[in-house]
Amino acid sequence: MPRPPLPEEAVAVLRKPNPAVITTLRPDGQPVSTATWYLWEDQGRVLVNMDESRRRLAHLRRDPRVSLTVLDEGNWYTHLSVLGRVAELRDDQGLADIDRLARHYTGRRYPDRKSPRVSAWIEIERWHGWGALKPGG
DSSP states (O other): OOOSSOOHHHHHHHHSOOOEEEEEEOTTSOEEEEEOOOEEETTTEEEEEEETTOHHHHHHHHOOEEEEEEEOTTOTTSEEEEEEEEEEEEEOGGGHHHHHHHHHHHSSOOSOOSSOEEEEEEEEEEEEEEGGGOTTO
C-alpha cells in the first residue's frame, strides 16, 4: 500500500461528498464499520465528526487506528481506502465542524443543535485505490 502524499486523482475523489464507511476497533479487536460523512482538509488529514454518545468515539479513544473507505458516487468500482490514526480529538464547539460537514453533503447546517459532538482528524499512513485510482493502473 502506498504512503502519502496521495496523487491528485485520489485527492479529487476525497474532496467530493462521496459515500464513505469508517472502521474502528472494539476492545476485543473486532472491526466495526459505520457509514459516515468525511471532509478532506488541505493539510492532508480527514475530518470526521460524531455524537459524543457514539461507541466509535470510545473505540477511537482507546485505539486510534482507523480506516475510511470512500466510494466514488458516480462509479462505485472506483474507491479509495485510507488507513491511519486519529491524531486529534476535539469537542466540536458551537457545532462548527459538523456544520461544515453537513454543508458539504446537504448544503445546510446540521439540524440537531442539542447533542454534543466530537471532531476527529485522521492522519493517513497508507492508502489503497481501485478502479480509476488503482496505483499503476
